Amino acid sequence: MFRGCAARTRPAHDVPHIRLVISPYGETGHNLPMQRDLRLTGVGRRYGIRGPWVLRGLDLALAPGTLTRVEGANGTGKSTLLRLLARLDAPTEGRVTGRLRTAYVPERFPSALPFTALGYLTHLGTVHGLGRGTARRAAGTWLERFGAGAYAGTPMAQLSKGSSQKVAVAQALLGDPELLVLDEAWTGLDAAARAELERAVAERTAAGGAVVFVDHDPRRLAGAPDATYAVRDGGLKLRTGEGSSPQGPLTLIIARGPAGGQLPPEAARTVAAAEETAPGSHRLAVPASHSDVVLRALLTARPPWHVVSVAPPAEAAPHPSAGLTPSADPGSRP
Numbered sequence: 001m002f003r004g005c006a007a008r009t010r011p012a013h014d015v016p017h018i019r020l021v022i023s024p025y026g027e028t029g030h031n032l033p034m035q036r037d038l039r040l041t042g043v044g045r046r047y048g049i050r051g052p053w054v055l056r057g058l059d060l061a062l063a064p065g066t067l068t069r070v071e072g073a074n075g076t077g078k079s080t081l082l083r084l085l086a087r088l089d090a091p092t093e094g095r096v097t098g099r100l101r102t103a104y105v106p107e108r109f110p111s112a113l114p115f116t117a118l119g120y121l122t123h124l125g126t127v128h129g130l131g132r133g134t135a136r137r138a139a140g141t142w143l144e145r146f147g148a149g150a151y152a153g154t155p156m157a158q159l160s161k162g163s164s165q166k167v168a169v170a171q172a173l174l175g176d177p178e179l180l181v182l183d184e185a186w187t188g189l190d191a192a193a194r195a196e197l198e199r200a201v202a203e204r205t206a207a208g209g210a211v212v213f214v215d216h217d218p219r220r221l222a223g224a225p226d227a228t229y230a231v232r233d234g235g236l237k238l239r240t241g242e243g244s245s246p247q248g249p250l251t252l253i254i255a256r257g258p259a260g261g262q263l264p265p266e267a268a269r270t271v272a273a274a275e276e277t278a279p280g281s282h283r284l285a286v287p288a289s290h291s292d293v294v295l296r297a298l299l300t301a302r303p304p305w306h307v308v309s310v311a312p313p314a315e316a317a318p319h320p321s322a323g324l325t326p327s328a329d330p331g332s333r334p
């Protein structure tokens with residue numbers, strides 16, 4: 001429950017490029033839903049008094065639990081927009097409202113920091129408001145998840161580009177942010193870490209966080225975004241219809257629940273297509289990046305659902321959503 005006190009911003013000493021908003025909730029508040037949307041109203045940004053407008057007249061709201069993709073050609077202003085959303089930068093005109101606990105992964109992460117990977121993440125965890133022991137455990141867990149556990153004791157300055165990018169994404173996820181802003185965060189990660197970051201994004205939105213990302217690979221989280229915006233000519237265009245969110249690999253889940261029962265909300269808003277093939281028997285097509293989240297939602301429902309089978313996407317197989325009913329309009333997701 002939001003307690004009505006404003007979050008405070010504290011500079012993260014010796015930690016450039018990171019903006020941390022200290023939670024008023026303490027350690028137990030990290031999975032609380034956001035109080036409100038983050039909203040841009042009539043936002044414009046230009047660099048220098050007489051510089052050309054990079055962005056102008058932008059209106060955008062990011063709701064809790066939604067995934068938003070931002071795309072556009074090089075130099076159109078995507079990073080500028082993401083920095084405004086993360087509130088690392090202020091608009092030249094217009095307003096940004098909504099104070100959310102925000103984490104940001106920049107395009108280029110400064111790795112020459114006087115810490116080991118674990119020391120750096122632990123330090124950041126304490127700045128996020130975690131106790132030192134909790135921060136250290138969370139840091140270790142995220143390093144393991146991204147396949148960087150072996151580098152925990154390595155000085156940041158000695159990490160390879162990809163390994164320091166793993167630390168960059170770990171720092172962002174450490175504090176269970178209400179708003180996660182990812183600017184080409186997958187760049188430089190190996191295949192396993194790329195998949196893990198997609199899973200982490202799915203977990204964040206399932207927990208009620210908003211996630212906004214830029215990535216030049218159209219397959220990134222394909223089929224999962226609730227909205228895709230193109231930055232063009234200084235404006236923001238909502239892409240709708242054919243090709244707005246390219247369909248990515250889908251996992252097919254067969255599950256049984258109560259006859260006539262609704263899917264658990266987390267599963268309902270994540271599936272790409274669903275069909276009740278017999279009373280209580282459901283066939284679900286789920287963006288592959290989100291299958292773990294849907295399975296967890298089914299298995300932890302009250303009463304739990306019975307998962308009959310899970311078929312991972314196979315390139316040669318017919319599209320598993322064939323014959324299934326598309327899920328509700330993604331725009332209706334919370």
Ligand SMILES: Nc1ncnc2c1ncn2[C@@H]1O[C@H](COP(=O)(O)OP(=O)(O)OP(=O)(O)O)[C@@H](O)[C@H]1O
Pocket residue numbers: 047054072073074075076077078079080081
């Ligand atoms: N700090 C800055 N000072 C001056 N100009 C800037 C600054 N940051 C960005 N710009 C300019 O703003 C424009 C948009 O840059 P931005 O980095 O937001 O684009 P982008 O869409 O993210 O590009 P890319 O896809 O290449 O990463 C560019 O013309 C860039 O030169």
